[in-house]
Amino acid sequence: MSLSLEGRTYVVMGVANKRSIAWGISRSLANAGAKIVFTYAGERLGKNVRELADTLETETFVYPCDITNDEEIDATFRQIKEEVGTIHGLAHCIAFAKTEDLEGTFVETSREGFKIAHDISAYSLTAVANAVQKNEMMAENGSIMTMTYLGGERVVKNYNVMGVAKAALDASVRYLANDLGQHGIRVNAISAGPIRTLSAKGISGFSSSLKEMEEKAPLRRGVTTEEVGNTALFLMSDLSKGMTGETLHVDGGYHIIG
Numbered sequence: 078m079s080l081s082l083e084g085r086t087y088v089v090m091g092v093a094n095k096r097s098i099a100w101g102i103s104r105s106l107a108n109a110g111a112k113i114v115f116t117y118a119g120e121r122l123g124k125n126v127r128e129l130a131d132t133l134e135t136e137t138f139v140y141p142c143d144i145t146n147d148e149e150i151d152a153t154f155r156q157i158k159e160e161v162g163t164i165h166g167l168a169h170c171i172a173f174a175k176t177e178d179l180e181g182t183f184v185e186t187s188r189e190g191f192k193i194a195h196d197i198s199a200y201s202l203t204a205v206a207n208a209v210q211k212n213e214m215m216a217e218n219g220s221i222m223t224m225t226y227l228g229g230e231r232v233v234k235n236y237n238v239m240g241v242a243k244a245a246l247d248a249s250v251r252y253l254a255n256d257l258g259q260h261g262i263r264v265n266a267i268s269a270g271p272i273r274t275l276s277a278k279g280i281s282g283f284s285s286s287l288k289e290m291e292e293k294a295p296l297r298r299g300v301t302t303e304e305v306g307n308t309a310l311f312l313m314s315d316l317s318k319g320m321t322g323e324t325l326h327v328d329g330g331y332h333i334i335g
């Protein structure tokens with residue numbers, strides 16, 4: 078029983094640049110010996126992701142995947158199965174909400190804004206889990222993880238519709254864990270504290286939330302993408318094989334503070 082991922086392959090969805098949480102996860106998994114399959118959204122990111130992938134010592138693959146398109150998800154996962162065969166896990170690090178819905182009041186959220194946030198930030202996990210299942214490409218002891226945030230458990234100013242979408246994502250983790258457990262596939266979430274990523278720039282008041290965490294969290298500091306990556310390594314490894322439907326907080330303990 079170890080943290081080694083030698084001989085295993087993992088799909089990591091959502092790398093944008095070197096500050097991405099998905100990139101921290103990729104480095105941890107690659108350093109443990111895994112091969113990494115990257116998927117990204119938006120042609121402009123492709124070059125970025127390919128350049129980052131090439132800096133890893135391990136074998137890597139890079140595919141575009143627009144997770145709002147069911148045909149594209151199925152086609153991408155069929156291609157991944159063709160090229161790498163069985164995968165041993167998947168890290169879903171994908172979310173989006175319109176900037177106008179990440180400030181001000183939640184009550185004013187538009188129907189379109191609510192739909193977009195839930196489609197990309199919550200439903201996409203179920204869509205990719207379904208594609209992996211249908212293509213019978215996940216190993217028996219497979220592990221799926223996603224990224225969530227405290228704003229889905231309780232009100233965090235400005236997080237608004239993304240918080241409601243994260244609540245849907247958190248419940249999805251539990252229902253997917255129940256469906257896939259009999260196939261030996263585990264489904265868990267990491268709830269990370271605020272980290273200054275490209276996505277974080279879209280949230281009004283991010284800096285004050287980060288400052289509050291550094292002052293109030295039991296560890297009195299922020300967390301890094303490396304720390305999230307190492308917890309992801311634990312969730313992908315056999316050391317967590319008794320865990321599913323769980324959310325692990327990598328937030329310096331902030332979530333225990335009222």
Ligand SMILES: CCCCCCc1ccc(Oc2ccc(Oc3cccc(O)n3)cc2)c(O)c1
Pocket residue numbers: 172173174175176179225226228233234235236239270271272274275276277278279280281282283286287
């Ligand atoms: C006020 C909350 C402070 C802490 C927020 C921590 C956090 C940071 C980034 C998170 O990921 C996203 C991903 C997409 C997202 O939507 C965006 C991002 C950039 C531009 C845009 O139009 N939408 C917002 C946050 C996230 O879910 C949670």
